[in-house]
Amino acid sequence: MSIQSAIAYSTTRKSAGTLDTTFAAHGKTQVYFADSLSSMANDVAIDAQGRLLVAAKVAMADGNRFGLARLLEDGSADLTFGKHGSVIGQFEAGFEAMGAKVLVMPDGNILLAGLHYENAHRTLPALALLDEHGRLVQGFGDNGRRVVRLPGGLSLGMRDVWLPPGVPGAEACAVDVQPDGRILILANHQFELADHVGLLIRLDVEGSLDCSFNGRGFVVVRHLLLNTWLSSLTMQRDGRILVGGSINFPEEGLLARYHPDGRLDDCFAVDGFMTFKAHGHGAQVSQVVQQDTGDILCVGCSHEPMHCLTFKMHSNGRPDNHCNGGHPQCLEIGRSGCQWNAAQLQPDGSLLTAGATIGGIEADFILGRYLPDGRPDRRFGAGYGHTRTRLGPSLDTATCVAVQADGNIVAGGYSLHGNYKAVVARFLG
Secondary structure, rough: EEEOOOOOOOOOOOOOOEEEEOOOOOOOOOOOOOOOOEEEEEEEEEEEOOEEEEEEEEEOOEEEEEEEEEOOOOOOOOOOOOOEEEEEOOOOOEEEEEEEEEEOOOOOOEEEEEEEOOOEEEEEEEEEOOOOOOEEOOOOOOOEEEOOHHHHOOOOOOOOOOOOOOOOOOOOOOEEEEEOOOOEEEEEEEEEEHEEEEEEEEOOOOOOOOOOOOOOOEEOOOOOOOOEEEEEEOOOOOEEEEEEEEEEOOOOEEEEEEOOOEOOOOOOOEEOEEEEOOEEEEEEOOOEEEEOOOOEEEEEEEEEHHHHHHEEOOOOOOOOOHHHHHOEEEEOOOOOOOEEEEEEEOOOOOEEEEEEOOHHHOOOEEEEEEOOOOOOOEEEEOHHHHHEEOOOOEEEEEEEEEOOOOOOOOEEEEEEEEEEEEEEEOOOO
């Protein structure tokens, strides 16, 4: 049910952004992972047949696992995939894991990225490659899986045992694939005394470290010797690589751009880096996308207060002065804060955003849509440009968004009802 009134433009047409009650059970479905105690959906992708692939963190009786489920276009489980519609696994036997991102490869294989829990306090970025039936592709990595270890333990990150995915915290993962099949993946490393750096890593098509990238297979991303944290990775159409996140404390939003071979693109913004605050307040980037025009849009949240944030800039990293005067836009939804966790461009250049309000039972799915020029799309959400939807009796958080071929919007995340349950909901586009 929506807790925000949605006024239809006519008696026969519902407003864009409202639940599509023809999908699954009244617009939403719980993603099934056999024998799991709890689950959280972190990403959703759509394959060539219109099926939904859902990456998740799954809690089993003996610890956390990565989860990958496939749903049919109508939201029902695809029982031909894995076991009863899902795959539950580890990146290395005997260790816990979580699934964070999923990509459909050109050959139909499925690339799952996530975190390998090295111990109670440390994580490593990890990948699994599966075929269209959910079976590991043996020619990739170590029998279909690869945990990414760098010299000196550089790829070791901090495990966050308190905050679930979708809430700003220690655990982050992002992945993309270059046109030649080589894989880019992010990591974050903490040195002593809370000293953080980001890492951009490249693997070859078989999952091994590609030492032709920056001469050693990875780039340490750090700006002005400040604490640097990465959460987003985007391949531009020209092959250059955008990363986003935050620096410093209190946090400021961060973007940086690299050439395909790992060299810093010093023509981007100021010497390759762009940092910003949100009207004097802290900021954090969750995702970065590039428009067909080359312009760049980033989404995330401001801090103190915590509001949904969007920021539009030109391809050279300079703010677009025609959008909100060249400043980040902050949107307040709810009384306890809100944030955008994910974004996806639509074919017409509009930007869809998904996230959540914050604060226990006040936490709900939120969706937004912005016009190509960065302004809120008032045709979405009954004139507001955004919608807020409560799926269950307690905490609901949208972590990912995708668009189906008919223009309808699929958002994934989790809902708390006793335990966390991975959920997918569909909204009218």
